[in-house]
Structures are given as C-alpha cells and as structure tokens.
Amino acid sequence: MKRRVVVTGIGSLTPIGNDAEAMWKAQQEARNGVGTITHFDATHFPTKFAAEVRNFDFDSCVEDPSRFSDAGRNIRYAIGAATQAVKDSGIHDDQRFDPARFGVYLGAGEGQQDFMQFMNLVAGSFKDGEADLQKFTNEFIRSMNPRFELELEPNMPAAHLSSIFNAQGPNLNCLTACAASSQAIGEASEIIRRGDADLMLSGGAHSMIHPFGVTGFNLLTALSERNSSPQTASRPFDLNRDGFVLGEGAGMLMLEELEHARKRGAKIYGEIRGYGSTADAFRITDIHPEGRGAISCIKMALRDAEMNPEEIGYVNAHGTSTKVNDQVETAAIKGGLGEHAWKTPVSSIKSMMGHLIAAAGAVEAITCLLAIRDGVLPPTINYETPDPDCDLDCIPNQARQTRIKAALSNSFGFGGQNVALIISEFKG
Numbered sequence: 001m002k003r004r005v006v007v008t009g010i011g012s013l014t015p016i017g018n019d020a021e022a023m024w025k026a027q028q029e030a031r032n033g034v035g036t037i038t039h040f041d042a043t044h045f046p047t048k049f050a051a052e053v054r055n056f057d058f059d060s061c062v063e064d065p066s067r068f069s070d071a072g073r074n075i076r077y078a079i080g081a082a083t084q085a086v087k088d089s090g091i092h093d094d095q096r097f098d099p100a101r102f103g104v105y106l107g108a109g110e111g112q113q114d115f116m117q118f119m120n121l122v123a124g125s126f127k128d129g130e131a132d133l134q135k136f137t138n139e140f141i142r143s144m145n146p147r148f149e150l151e152l153e154p155n156m157p158a159a160h161l162s163s164i165f166n167a168q169g170p171n172l173n174c175l176t177a178c179a180a181s182s183q184a185i186g187e188a189s190e191i192i193r194r195g196d197a198d199l200m201l202s203g204g205a206h207s208m209i210h211p212f213g214v215t216g217f218n219l220l221t222a223l224s225e226r227n228s229s230p231q232t233a234s235r236p237f238d239l240n241r242d243g244f245v246l247g248e249g250a251g252m253l254m255l256e257e258l259e260h261a262r263k264r265g266a267k268i269y270g271e272i273r274g275y276g277s278t279a280d281a282f283r284i285t286d287i288h289p290e291g292r293g294a295i296s297c298i299k300m301a302l303r304d305a306e307m308n309p310e311e312i313g314y315v316n317a318h319g320t321s322t323k324v325n326d327q328v329e330t331a332a333i334k335g336g337l338g339e340h341a342w343k344t345p346v347s348s349i350k351s352m353m354g355h356l357i358a359a360a361g362a363v364e365a366i367t368c369l370l371a372i373r374d375g376v377l378p379p380t381i382n383y384e385t386p387d388p389d390c391d392l393d394c395i396p397n398q399a400r401q402t403r404i405k406a407a408l409s410n411s412f413g414f415g416g417q418n419v420a421l422i423i424s425e426f427k428g
Helices: 020-028 073-089 115-124 133-143 146-151 156-165 177-193 211-219 258-263 292-305 323-343 357-374
Strands: 005-013 102-106 171-173 199-207 248-257 270-279 314-316 406-413 417-424
Touching: 005 020, 005 073, 005 177, 005 258, 005 357, 020 357, 073 156, 073 199, 073 248, 102 156, 102 177, 115 133, 156 171, 156 199, 171 177, 177 199, 177 248, 177 270, 177 357, 177 406, 177 417, 199 357, 248 258, 248 357, 270 292, 270 357, 292 323, 292 406, 292 417, 314 357, 323 406, 357 406, 357 417
Parallel strands: 102 171, 102 199, 314 406
Antiparallel strands: 005 248, 005 270, 199 248, 270 417, 406 417
C-alpha cells in the first residue's frame, strides 16, 4: 500500500498577490495583473507588456539580505514563497522532524542575464567590422561576476532553500518548460510515497520578463501583441486569442506523508491523489495536434488516483491563450474525461496573471487546493467570443460557487512535456 501525500503548507508570489490568500482573493474577484513592462525598456519590442510581481519585500524574508545580492528574481521569488509555505506548515515550530528526511524538489527556471552588459561586451568585441573572439573572451572574464553567473543556474533556488530550511534529504530540480513545477510536485510526491522522505518542499519559481525571454517568445510567435489593450490580451479559449502573456513568480507547497502530518497535528489542505507524466514525442515547440500525450497523461493520473472521470469536479487548464494550445487541450480534456468533460467546469487562471512558465503549475495546484477548500471555482476572464473548437464550460469572467471534491490540474510544456495532477479533499 503506497503512502499517502498531503499538503500542509502553501505559499506564492504572483502578479495578482504576494501570498496565497491574496492571490486567491484576487482570483475570486477576477482581478488582472497585466501591465506595461517595467523590468526593462520594452519600447521597441513587439510585445510591450507582461504580468510582473509588484511590491515584493525580499529583505523581510531572510536574516541576511546581503547574502543574496547576486541572486536573480527567480531565487528571490523562490525564497519568498517557500518562506510562506514553511511557516504555514508549522514544521519548524516544534522541530518534530528529521532533517535527513526533509527534501526539496523544484521546477525552477534559470536566472536572468544582464542583457545590457552582455550586449556591450558583444559590441565592444568588434574590430574593423569583424568579431574579435579573443577580445570578447578577455573582456568577459574581466568584467563578469562569477557569483552572479553561478546564481543563474536553475539548480540554485533548490540549493538555497535546502540551506535556509535545513532540508538535508533529496534535493532536485527539473526544468521541463511550462510543466516543470507540476512535474516537481508529482515527483516529490513519489519520493514520499516510496518512503525516501517524509517531507518535501516542492513547487517552482521563474521570471523570463527580460530582453532574452521576451525576444525568444516573440520569435516563436507565442506572445500576444495586443499592446493597445494589455489587460485583455490573455484570453484563453476565446475565439480572438492571439498568444499568451508572460508572467513571473513562484508557488511552493509543503508535501508531507499523512501519518507524519497527523502525529504533529498539522492542518491539511488536501491530498495529492494522482500524477501522470508523458511526452508527445512529436516536435520541439508544437504539441501533437490530436493531444495524444495530454490524453494519456490525464488517463495516467486518473489510474494513479484510482478515480473515475466522474469524480473530477473541476479542471484547472493549462489554458495559455494561444490558438493551438487551447484547441488541443480542449480535445485532450474530452479524450481524458470522456462524456464527463462536457459536465466539468474548466478555467484558466493565466487569464489573470499571465503564464508563469516553470512556476505556473505550482500556483495552479495551490489554486485547486483553495477551490476545494472554499467551494469556489476561479474564472477565465476576458472571455468574450466563444470558439467552436473550445466548447467546454470555461467559467467565463466570474467566479462560481460550486463544491467539489477533486480537481485535475493540467500543465503542458514546449518539447511535448505533459503533466497532470489530481488534487482532492482530504478524507481521513
């Protein structure tokens, strides 16, 4: 009999709230976190807007802020959300845990490069119209900060969290694009299930709101260019959607073996019941047009949870607001849930906070937990014109009061990475 995994702490930093409860309140009120990019001058970019985290006081999260002077936003967001989740769990209040059985598993993205410094190095390396590689190398070695370069690596958020919270158990990071933090939660749950840890701090953090990130997604034609109306740009499942809105932030969950949580009297938000992970095995940026990987992923999660489609009360969709994703995901939900798909409410919170890339799945998992707790389903905002190819109940524009016992959370990433989590209410 596999060990059960429950959630005993949550924390988040998002464009619509700097903790989980603030984020959840904003979702229920259908608030929007999209605005003009302030992290850099995007005046001459095809997309000039994003969903940024605002008014985050990092210094209040750590004893010695100077220790993180070279850390990027991804690390700072990870620490901020993790601090909330650890405090919420109460695990450090009574010290009744073994640090060697407390691990970290993140789906965290890379840090942001200093774009202007890099471009100045490139510009300064030309001699007589030709690139001087030796000059570039010498200047790079002379001017770049090795500690800053180290902090760019995607493993660093998990490394910092283990040090801060004395988590001496398994420590891993996966970067499976937009599926990363959902995959981390699924894999962390498996570590607890098989008995290799009792506690796992899991989730993700990412910020790609920088010149390289925006340029890359613009070149892929993935971002909306609705510069005249940024707050209506993210419109999952709407006929007139034209791409996703880049977001940033972090979401963290304290996962805990059930009996371990019971012994210390922890409050329990819900249970990680099912996990599915597949690959499309198709193309690097295109998802399979029939959603074969996504369908099999949803079915795998249902089998793992030992649940029928009829037990799913809500689907938190990947719902990016791109033409292809929303159409294929609709087909995948139908393929995974069968006839029950037409009876199941579906929504995308990316309509409010943009796409947090590697961090998206963890924030969406937290949303599912709070939806189950409060009997409220978040809306898909900016939904104006129905798309015949996206014909499910997408909870348009207003939150809905509905009691549910289990939710399916989908995360699908570039490269054909598919993850489905089934999160349920806790039943002792």
